[in-house]
Amino acid sequence: MEDIFRSYWWLLFPIGAFVFGAWDRWLAYKRSRDHLDLLKSYAERGKEPPPELVRGVGADMDGLNGEAPGGYGPGVPPYDGYGYWGHPRYMRRAYRNYYRYGPYWQWRTVFVTGAIAAGFWWASEWSDWPGTYGPFRLVAVILTIVCVGNLVFALMASSFRNK
Template identity: 45%
Template sequence: MEDLFRNFWWLLFPLAAFAFGGWDRWLAYRRSREELELIKTYATQGKDVPPELLKRFQEEEDDDEESDWSGLGRRRARNRHRRYSQRDDLRTVIFTGALSGAFFIAAQTSIIPGTEGPFRLVALILICISGATLLSVLVSSRFRDK
């Protein structure tokens, strides 16, 4: 069992991503169910449903129908992309650069015996991600005004 963890430690990351994705979907389901119950409550009492509530419920339904690979609706993804600033990209560059440095230091100092090769590989991948994001920031800032 100890060898299983030693050899396949990296599987914890995709498993955690699946778990958090499932948790997010469950919370979205609960939120939409509660909104529907609120609309039903208004209808049973004979009151008019607030238009903001109906609009929000309709937008979420449209987003679910038009969802893309990321799980976000097209409209929500567009709005998110508009709000996503160059400062966020620079944060990503700094964060992935720092992580790559930490993995490289861990590989050089042999903190965990036998992980020198995998840690160097992770550091190399993170350096590539950091460099690609930095290049994207530089190119997008160059052509943003045009």
């Protein structure tokens, strides 16, 4: 039994991520259920719920559904006092998505995966731990392939940026 924990200690990280992800989803479910219960109580009393409460139902979701915020249809930016595309949250999201897929992030990914692959190549050759040549070499080969794939995507992102 002690050997299992010594050999597979690293499984604690993905298992922990799954546990915390499930906990986050459970809390989101409870929050949305409580929100809907509050809306039901307004409906049972025959009162109109406040518009902020109704808007808050979809706060965890994107809110776009393929349309511009405000329901004007795809590609038609509404103007509602905040500027085009409405609330600053939508502008931040568009800014994040624009630069996330730009060449800067692609080249950054190439350099990071290349540096990690080089580290594993170096470790596979110069490591003094017995039995690490094969695993380090395998990880180095996989990361080199990932780096080459990222390089192809970075070249494509740089070449076809405005098309």
